[in-house]
Amino acid sequence: MQLKIMNTRSLTNVVVLFFLCFSLHAQVIIDDDDNLIEDVENEERRVFDIAKDGKVRQKIDGVAAVVGDYLIIETDLTKYALEAKERGLPSSERTPCKILERIMEDKLFAHHAIQDSLEISEEKVIAEVEDQFNQITSQTGGLEKALEFYGKETEEDLKETMFNVRLEQRQTDMMRADVVEDIEVTPEETRKFFESIPDEDVPIFGDELEVAQIVIKPQVPQDQIDKVIDRLNEMRTDVLENGASFVTKATFYSEDKASRSTGGLYTLTRRDSFVKEFKDAAFSLDEGEISKPFESEFGWHILMVEKIRGQQVDVRHILLYPEITTKAINEAREKAEKLQKMLQSGELDFKAAAKEFSEEPETRESGGQLVNPADGSKRFELAKMDTELYMRVYKLKENEISKVIRDEDRTGKVSYKIYKVTKKIPEHKANFSDDYPRIKELALRQKQLKEVKKWVKEKSKDTFIKFSSDYKNCDFASDWMKEEI
Numbered sequence: 001m002q003l004k005i006m007n008t009r010s011l012t013n014v015v016v017l018f019f020l021c022f023s024l025h026a027q028v029i030i031d032d033d034d035n036l037i038e039d040v041e042n043e044e045r046r047v048f049d050i051a052k053d054g055k056v057r058q059k060i061d062g063v064a065a066v067v068g069d070y071l072i073i074e075t076d077l078t079k080y081a082l083e084a085k086e087r088g089l090p091s092s093e094r095t096p097c098k099i100l101e102r103i104m105e106d107k108l109f110a111h112h113a114i115q116d117s118l119e120i121s122e123e124k125v126i127a128e129v130e131d132q133f134n135q136i137t138s139q140t141g142g143l144e145k146a147l148e149f150y151g152k153e154t155e156e157d158l159k160e161t162m163f164n165v166r167l168e169q170r171q172t173d174m175m176r177a178d179v180v181e182d183i184e185v186t187p188e189e190t191r192k193f194f195e196s197i198p199d200e201d202v203p204i205f206g207d208e209l210e211v212a213q214i215v216i217k218p219q220v221p222q223d224q225i226d227k228v229i230d231r232l233n234e235m236r237t238d239v240l241e242n243g244a245s246f247v248t249k250a251t252f253y254s255e256d257k258a259s260r261s262t263g264g265l266y267t268l269t270r271r272d273s274f275v276k277e278f279k280d281a282a283f284s285l286d287e288g289e290i291s292k293p294f295e296s297e298f299g300w301h302i303l304m305v306e307k308i309r310g311q312q313v314d315v316r317h318i319l320l321y322p323e324i325t326t327k328a329i330n331e332a333r334e335k336a337e338k339l340q341k342m343l344q345s346g347e348l349d350f351k352a353a354a355k356e357f358s359e360e361p362e363t364r365e366s367g368g369q370l371v372n373p374a375d376g377s378k379r380f381e382l383a384k385m386d387t388e389l390y391m392r393v394y395k396l397k398e399n400e401i402s403k404v405i406r407d408e409d410r411t412g413k414v415s416y417k418i419y420k421v422t423k424k425i426p427e428h429k430a431n432f433s434d435d436y437p438r439i440k441e442l443a444l445r446q447k448q449l450k451e452v453k454k455w456v457k458e459k460s461k462d463t464f465i466k467f468s469s470d471y472k473n474c475d476f477a478s479d480w481m482k483e484e485i
Contacts (some may be wrong), residue, residue, distance in 0.1 A: 001296070067104050068111030072467075076103055081143035097474035103454055104480060105117035106172045109179075112459055113171035118170050118178065119309050120170045127262040129162045142301070179455045180448040181271070185440060194432050196343040204440070208379045210423035211393055212368035214339065214353060215360035215407075216416045218332040224322035225300070232293040232302045232320060239304075240290060246316055255299065256319040264316035265306075278303070282315045297361070321413065329414055336404045336416035343418065344401045350420045359415075369415045377437035379425065452480060 015392050046249045065072040077099050092098075113120075120325040136158075141145040143155060152158040185193075197203075235253070238244040250264030259265055268274050268282060277296040283333060285291060291298050339357060342348040354368030363369060370389075392405055402419040409415075425434075432439060451477040456478050465480055 005226075033338040051449060063163075063468060064100055064471065065104055065465070067107035067465050068463050069114075070107040071098070072103050072107060097471060097476065100471055100474065100478050101478065101480070103476070104465070104467075106168075108456060108459060108463060108465075109175040110168050110171040111463060113175035116175070116178075116300075118171065118174050119312065120167065120174060121265065121267045121314060122167070123265050125163060125167050125170060125263050125266055127259075127265070129159055129166055130261060132162060132166075133159060137248070170336050171269040176452065180451055183444065183451055185443045185447055187440075189447070190436070190443045191432065193446060194430075194439050203304045204427065205381060205430055206384075206427050207382045208425040209382065209385075209393060209421055210378045210425075211370045211380065211389070212350060212354060212420045212422050213360070213370060214336075214343075214350070214368050214418045216336040216339070216357070216418075217359045217364075217412060218328035218334050220322045220324055220326045221328070224324070228300045228322045229293045232300060232318065235318060236290050236292070236302050246290070246318075250318045252315055253320070255321055256317070259317070264318055265314065266317070267312055267314050269311050269313075275299075278317070282313050294396060312470060316485045324414070332414075333404070333406070333416055338420060340401065340404050340418050345418075350401070350422075368420070375437045375441040377436075378423075391422055392417075393419050398424045 002392050036164050057449060063071055064074050064077060080099050080103055081094050082097075084099065114351060136150075137143050137146045140149050147153065147155070147158060150158055150161075152161065235244075235249050239246050239249070247263030251260060254260050256264065266274075270279070270281065271284065272279070275296045275298070277294055278301070280328045281291045281294055281301070281303045282305065285303070287305050287308055291302055293302055295301075299319050299321040301317050301319050303315050305313060305315050307314040335357075339348065339353060343350055343353060351367030354366075355364060356400075358364045358368055360368075363371075368378070369378055371378060374384070379387070382390065385394075392402065396402060396419065398421055402417075405417045405419070407415045407417050430439060460478060460480055469478065
């Protein structure tokens, strides 16, 4: 289950990702990428001194830079370069100077996250590490092979390294988000941004679609809802009156797989995109209070506020699903199939049918129109569309109705969906009126980038920063007070 509302993306190859993060020297072999192998070999020659007799003698890994409490060593640059290549960054952005500055900026954010006492839930980081560790062992073929692959002696060594890396990433991300949190762009700023783009640099947007959907869900019998509410009330009473552990109950009984391993823990702010019912409960209680059972689109919850930290709140919750009968599932399918036939024959208008019959609140009032979470527009660029949605709609013609599609979410809950492509937009050069949401997003990113650069310039003056004489001739974008080590 995922309480946050987000667009599903394809997962990055886990083995490559953690190779880049943790390996002390390059040992990966990727048969279908000779260039990557060549890059790895070249970087190994930089980090290791290969004697004439063929024996390899490890050179002391030099310090490239110091930022606050953080050391940046040469192999950090090597690993970042490989990661940048995997992410498709052009070679002009993968020079040693560019890479060093990117890493220095990340370390500066992490350093000031600690200085500013930004609190990060270590339990959440541990849970993320556990998930990543399970992926690693699965990808590499077991614990022993994973330890051998990453050059670690014990499971604890590997997890500790993973924890430190993930914690620093969290610190960097949180500090960066804090810097740009209140940045917004007005329509006038958006217009000026677009007009400032040289004609030859105006972005080209690929083929796009606008898509609507009707969602039919099985009806949950009231007696099953009552059972779930009674069970949650029993657990709530046991905690409040008998001193039972909420954490233990969440670990053993909650059906939220994403938080069960951490005792139902989530950390959220008012700006987070958690479902409304969850946020309302989280921010309406005092520390130690437990909500009465409440419903969201995911099921039924009880929620306990564990700690309030300024704008952040740590909560734990228990989620239960009412049982849905086979009969209810069959009835939902039959209803969806009947609607699909009426839509296809023209007997029903799709927009009107969505408002009347669709059981997804987020899209029902707009006639089923889907919204792209990346920029808030109705348009989805085919090349960037969620894979599952793409497979369902890319063959549809404009105004064509899809077949009934059985959908099953991460929790195993079944629904039936009917799609319609309401508009097809061929590849085109961006124009202000038609592409305003996406242009606004670009303008916002530019403004945020300027704020980040301003912050880096100011904070670098107040932070201990030095770097190796090997980089004294780098033309950095920011003034890093070029003191040499």
